[in-house]
Amino acid sequence: MSLFLVNRYLGEDDDKSDTKESRSQALLLKLQQKAKERQRESLTEHRQDPPEEHAKKKTLKKKNKSGDQHLQHDKKRKLECDNLEEPVKVKKKKKGVTGNAEDKVKKNVPVTSTEGLKNSGVSGEDLQEQQEVESKDDIPKQTLDTGFTVLGGFDNKPVQKVHRVLPQWLAQPDVIHKDIKGHLVPVCKIAGLAPKFINKLHHNGIDHFFPVQAEVIPAVLESAQQGLLIGPGGYKPRDICVSAPTGSGKTLAFVIPVIQVLMQRVICEVRALAVLPTKELAQQVFKVFSTYAEGTPLRVLMLAGQKSFAAEQASLSEYRGSRRRSLADIIVATPGRLVDHIHKKSGLNLEQLRFLIIDEADRMIDSMHQAWLSQVVKATYSSGSEPEAWSIFSRSEPACITAASLSPPRMPLQKLLFSATLTQNPEKLQQLDLHQPRLFSSNHCQADGTVAAAQKADCFDFPQGLTEFYVPCTLSRKPLLILHFVLRLKLSPILCFTNSREAAHRLYLLVQLFGGVQAAEFSSRLSPAERKQTLKDFQQGKIQLLISTDATARGIDVSGVKCVVNYDAPQYVRTYIHRVGRTARAGKSGLAFTFLLGVQEKKFLKMVMDAGSPGIQKQIVKSESLKGMEGRYERALQELAQAIKDEKTK
Numbered sequence: 001m002s003l004f005l006v007n008r009y010l011g012e013d014d015d016k017s018d019t020k021e022s023r024s025q026a027l028l029l030k031l032q033q034k035a036k037e038r039q040r041e042s043l044t045e046h047r048q049d050p051p052e053e054h055a056k057k058k059t060l061k062k063k064n065k066s067g068d069q070h071l072q073h074d075k076k077r078k079l080e081c082d083n084l085e086e087p088v089k090v091k092k093k094k095k096g097v098t099g100n101a102e103d104k105v106k107k108n109v110p111v112t113s114t115e116g117l118k119n120s121g122v123s124g125e126d127l128q129e130q131q132e133v134e135s136k137d138d139i140p141k142q143t144l145d146t147g148f149t150v151l152g153g154f155d156n157k158p159v160q161k162v163h164r165v166l167p168q169w170l171a172q173p174d175v176i177h178k179d180i181k182g183h184l185v186p187v188c189k190i191a192g193l194a195p196k197f198i199n200k201l202h203h204n205g206i207d208h209f210f211p212v213q214a215e216v217i218p219a220v221l222e223s224a225q226q227g228l229l230i231g232p233g234g235y236k237p238r239d240i241c242v243s244a245p246t247g248s249g250k251t252l253a254f255v256i257p258v259i260q261v262l263m264q265r266v267i268c269e270v271r272a273l274a275v276l277p278t279k280e281l282a283q284q285v286f287k288v289f290s291t292y293a294e295g296t297p298l299r300v301l302m303l304a305g306q307k308s309f310a311a312e313q314a315s316l317s318e319y320r321g322s323r324r325r326s327l328a329d330i331i332v333a334t335p336g337r338l339v340d341h342i343h344k345k346s347g348l349n350l351e352q353l354r355f356l357i358i359d360e361a362d363r364m365i366d367s368m369h370q371a372w373l374s375q376v377v378k379a380t381y382s383s384g385s386e387p388e389a390w391s392i393f394s395r396s397e398p399a400c401i402t403a404a405s406l407s408p409p410r411m412p413l414q415k416l417l418f419s420a421t422l423t424q425n426p427e428k429l430q431q432l433d434l435h436q437p438r439l440f441s442s443n444h445c446q447a448d449g450t451v452a453a454a455q456k457a458d459c460f461d462f463p464q465g466l467t468e469f470y471v472p473c474t475l476s477r478k479p480l481l482i483l484h485f486v487l488r489l490k491l492s493p494i495l496c497f498t499n500s501r502e503a504a505h506r507l508y509l510l511v512q513l514f515g516g517v518q519a520a521e522f523s524s525r526l527s528p529a530e531r532k533q534t535l536k537d538f539q540q541g542k543i544q545l546l547i548s549t550d551a552t553a554r555g556i557d558v559s560g561v562k563c564v565v566n567y568d569a570p571q572y573v574r575t576y577i578h579r580v581g582r583t584a585r586a587g588k589s590g591l592a593f594t595f596l597l598g599v600q601e602k603k604f605l606k607m608v609m610d611a612g613s614p615g616i617q618k619q620i621v622k623s624e625s626l627k628g629m630e631g632r633y634e635r636a637l638q639e640l641a642q643a644i645k646d647e648k649t650k
């Protein structure tokens with residue numbers, strides 16, 4: 001009933017009905033061909049039969065029209081005895097129940113496509129009668145008897161495509177320019193930054209802000225213009241989401257305003273918490289916070305498992321007199337360690353928390369293990385256990401609104417989300433319970449800076465200076481290719497990604513056995529201390545080829561990476577974007593190569609183009625250019641088998 005037809009949003013995939021449509025089209029064509037063949041046979045037969053014979057058949061057919069199966073069977077047997085072919089039922093049917101196209105062909109009744117009928121030599125008036133009869137037949141029997149008219153048709157209408165409807169804040173974001181170099185803003189132009197802060201930026205070689213920083217820093221400063229307790233206009237400050245390419249400077253976009261807002265604080269309380277997915281990223285952000293908090297009274301602490309739990313606990317707070325005092329203003333943590341400290345009540349007091357920063361937000365949303373966010377938000381409400389001098393400002397759990405609950409200003413909790421591949425799926429974002437969110441996105445920015453129409457889901461921005469290639473190859477040639485890139489093409493330092501830590505380890509052993517390359521591996525096979533040392537050596541240029549799993553794919557900032565190689569093609573487009581984003585950072589240029597087997601090419605290229613890649617070029621490496629390495633390579637392969645066996649025995 002079309003009155004109650006509801007079209008659902010079927011996602012960005014190809015329309016399901018299209019496939020259904022194409023299937024039925026194909027079936028129809030097949031049936032028509034069969035019908036035509038039968039009609040041709042009958043016509044040839046028709047010409048051969050004498051007229052009386054033809055009349056006999058016709059009457060026979062009319063009598064048996066509504067015959068049942070066994071009668072049909074007898075007739076068939078009778079005809080066979082008379083050594084006569086069964087006539088192909090080509091022509092019209094006066095009455096009868098419509099079957100589907102397939103049934104029609106089985107009973108040799110022509111499929112109701114008019115050209116099929118025309119070709120079969122059925123005359124015009126028959127055609128008209130046929131269509132009238134059929135069109136009447138289309139209406140189910142009971143309506144003919146009752147005379148009621150049926151609202152809407154029963155015919156199979158294709159589902160209309162319903163376009164995605166986004167909340168306004170997602171559909172109309174604040175635009176961030178993609179072109180970093182073309183839209184630099186001098187740091188002194190940003191209102192609200194303390195002069196000594198500007199000097200510190202100059203001292204660290206930062207004279208201009210990148211587009212994402214020029215947009216986000218003023219927005220965060222504005223949300224705390226009236227102090228920590230209230231946002232603009234006396235309302236609770238809006239949460240902020242930032243979606244900008246890899247290497248576009250998102251870290252400083254939250255470090256600088258948070259330090260600027262908190263540096264005037266009087267009493268030390270935990271007022272900023274940055275949560276990151278991995279230890280290495282936490283270490284990296286902790287370093288940036290420490291660099292810019294130097295010279296201010298702010299103290300930065302990391303809870304990521306680099307030190308023992310007890311050592312972290314001791315550095316969180318201490319008793320002074322009868323009260324526990326916080327020893328940290330800003331905390332940088334990984335979710336697991338953070339939840340441990342909350343559960344074990346190890347002196348982590350979040351009741352004065354003002355900024356909750358979630359970096360690599362899409363990854364943090366997907367891996368909400370231990371429901372860390374709800375634990376953190378719960379911990380920001382006053383437990384009521386210790387009568388706090390700040391009780392006047394401490395938050396109480398949201399309850400019914402009363403005059404009392406509205407009177408004293410509560411410390412608002414403002415969430416700041418950052419990612420290069422921020423999801424636009426409202427259902428996923430709903431988990432974060434954002435308050436009147438404001439989105440800053442480069443995704444919607446056109447070349448001339450105007451806002452593009454709502455983007456397809458999962459369409460992202462790639463760094464401007466990135467050039468992407470794919471290399472068709474076979475499994476056995478991959479190691480030779482990576483050696484060719486290091487030894488012959490001199491593309492090092494190369495960051496090479498594999499899809500598993502075993503593959504990374506095997507490749508590392510093989511490259512070591514081949515010789516002549518400073519290589520290292522980076523995966524969870526190494527201890528945190530070894531990983532930290534490996535990253536440091538890579539930063540210092542002591543390593544030509546770093547073979548890594550996706551542990552370094554996100555956020556790790558290693559300046560000077562000229563080339564990223566996807567030794568194993570990534571399964572997901574977000575993984576691809578974060579891997580290739582390890583190069584071409586801060587507006588610099590960089591190369592990304594993906595080794596593809598024949599079977600992977602079509603699907604991978606479609607995935608990358610659908611994600612908004614500016615273009616990926618085919619780079620063929622001829623077998624001749626690998627000549628001369630085969631001998632050493634074969635020997636290295638044999639030794640590898642032995643080396644792996646020895647490791648297993650150890």
Ligand SMILES: Nc1ncnc2c1ncn2[C@@H]1O[C@H](COP(=O)(O)OP(=O)(O)OP(=O)(O)O)[C@@H](O)[C@H]1O
Binds near residue numbers: 206244245249581586
């Ligand atoms: N205004 C600036 N001027 C010069 N260099 C900058 C500026 N802002 C950031 N950088 C440098 O750019 C590099 C990338 O910065 P950052 O790691 O913050 O990028 P990102 O957007 O967080 O990347 P990812 O999405 O991969 O985490 C860093 O080495 C940083 O020091």
